[in-house]
Amino acid sequence: MVVRGMILAHTVPIAILDVESAINQDLKALIPRREIDPRFLAAMLRAQHDVILAQVSTAAHGTKKLDARVLESIRIPLPPLDEQRRIAAILDQADALRAKRRKALAHLDELPLAIFLEMFGSPDEVVDRVPFGEVARLSGGRNLVAADAGLQSPYRVLKISAVTTGHFKPHESKPLPADYVPPASHLVRRGDLLMSRANTTELVGAVALVHDAPGNLALPDKVWKFEWRVPDSVPAFYHVLFRMPSVRRQISRLSSGTGGSMKNVSKGKLETMLIPDVSTAHQEQFAKRVDCLSSLRAAAQRAIRAEEELFASLQFEAFRGNL
Numbered sequence: 001m002v003v004r005g006m007i008l009a010h011t012v013p014i015a016i017l018d019v020e021s022a023i024n025q026d027l028k029a030l031i032p033r034r035e036i037d038p039r040f041l042a043a044m045l046r047a048q049h050d051v052i053l054a055q056v057s058t059a060a061h062g063t064k065k066l067d068a069r070v071l072e073s074i075r076i077p078l079p080p081l082d083e084q085r086r087i088a089a090i091l092d093q094a095d096a097l098r099a100k101r102r103k104a105l106a107h108l109d110e111l112p113l114a115i116f117l118e119m120f121g122s123p124d125e126v127v128d129r130v131p132f133g134e135v136a137r138l139s140g141g142r143n144l145v146a147a148d149a150g151l152q153s154p155y156r157v158l159k160i161s162a163v164t165t166g167h168f169k170p171h172e173s174k175p176l177p178a179d180y181v182p183p184a185s186h187l188v189r190r191g192d193l194l195m196s197r198a199n200t201t202e203l204v205g206a207v208a209l210v211h212d213a214p215g216n217l218a219l220p221d222k223v224w225k226f227e228w229r230v231p232d233s234v235p236a237f238y239h240v241l242f243r244m245p246s247v248r249r250q251i252s253r254l255s256s257g258t259g260g261s262m263k264n265v266s267k268g269k270l271e272t273m274l275i276p277d278v279s280t281a282h283q284e285q286f287a288k289r290v291d292c293l294s295s296l297r298a299a300a301q302r303a304i305r306a307e308e309e310l311f312a313s314l315q316f317e318a319f320r321g322n323l
Contacts, residue, residue, distance in 0.1 A: 035081055039088035044076040047315040077321040087318050094311045101307055105300045109166070112240045112290045119286055124246040126276040133271025135233060136226040138195065141186040141219030146175040153178045157218045163194045163208035166243055170213055182218035189213060193226040193235040195242070197265055204263045205251035205270075209239040224267075234283035236290055241275060 032038050079087070120126060146153055153175035162172035176182065188194070192210040199206060219225060226238065241247060250273055255263035278286075317323045 036078070037081060037084040037088055039092065040084035041076070043088055043091045043315065044319060045074070047319040048074055048076075077319065079321065087323050090323060091311070091314055091318060094307070094314055098304065098307045098311055101300060101304050105297065105304065108293055108297050108300060111293055113244060115286065115289050116240050116244060119282070119289075120276060120278065122246050123241060123244050123276050124250075128277040129274040130277045131271060132273045132275050133229075135230050135275065136228050136238075138197075138224035138267050138270065139185065139219075139227055140197070140221050140224045141182065143221040144176060144180065146177050149174060151175040151178060153180075155180065155182055155216045155218055157182075157220050158188065158194075158223050159220075160196045160199060160222055163196050163223060164199060164203045164206045166206060166208055168194065168208040168210045168213075170217055173217055176218060186218045187215070188217040188219060188225070189215075191235055193239055194219075195224045195226070196222060197224055197267075198222045198257075198262060201252055201255065201263050204255045205242070205248070205265050207239055207242040209235055230280075232280045234280065234287050236287035237278065237283035240286075240290065247275070 032041050078084075141157065145157060155176040156173040157176050158170075159172045159174060162169045170188075188210055190210055190213055192213075193207060194210065195205055195207045196203065198204060226235065242251075251265055251270070252263075254269040254273065255265040257263040314323060
């Protein structure tokens with residue numbers, strides 16, 4: 001089907017098409033009437049994202065499906081066309097501010113990689129290298145979760161998603177059984193460097209540095225932590241090293257799996273991977289430079305949260321017809 005208008009995926013993202021495009025069965029097309037501004041309609045549907053998502057059904061083979069009747073049942077305000085355009089313009093401006101802030105944050109996240117290249121060069125071109133297994137070993141936890149996802153358990157276990165972005169997310173966790181007390185060696189502590197052993201080809205071996213942890217988070221079997229064999233190793237240095245593109249490619253090549261999307265990497269293979277042999281003094285020098293970016297990143301994150309709250313408030317008021 002070829003359309004020119006608005007499309008929704010079955011998992012509910014919304015996009016406006018400015019050109020005629022072909023769509024498949026996984027997309028639904030909305031063709032706004034002449035008296036409806038497409039940007040306004042898109043904004044109103046995004047404001048109802050949670051309502052729509054709650055009504056997405058799951059087919060027998062696991063595919064998410066959005067019934068057209070869900071969309072037909074949604075009621076939205078419909079002011080005059082000029083007013084729709086005014087509201088859409090306000091929301092577009094607020095959304096553009098969010099996009100710029102996220103872009104600035106992405107640039108901040110790339111700076112440590114640039115500093116690494118400046119100080120040490122590409123990891124695969126460094127002459128002095130050692131097997132990773134001589135620097136650290138990897139240890140994990142247990143594949144154990146509570147039967148009830150809403151259980152108020154004193155201990156929680158991390159999801160893989162807690163580390164896949166490269167930044168530790170302690171809220172990405174599930175409750176452990178109420179009567180289970182994890183061994184101290186399984187608990188996540190400040191300063192730990194964590195790695196996912198299973199994920200997509202692009203994300204397997206993702207690492208995250210724990211800047212703070214509540215004390216009741218345990219490792220699953222699919223997330224490892226680094227245990228240092230070389231005294232005084234600097235986790236912040238290895239956090240960036242394992243994010244470098246050449247190292248990411250090495251880990252991807254070492255991973256295996258029969259699934260089309262999920263891959264695993266073994267400890268044995270990682271232990272043989274050659275990494276730069278950098279003195280502790282140079283690791284600390286690098287970490288000090290990177291630490292200077294932390295306050296900038298924290299400020300950017302606070303600004304993003306404020307802009308997200310503002311945008312949500314504007315959407316809410318627009319949906320109520322009060323903007």
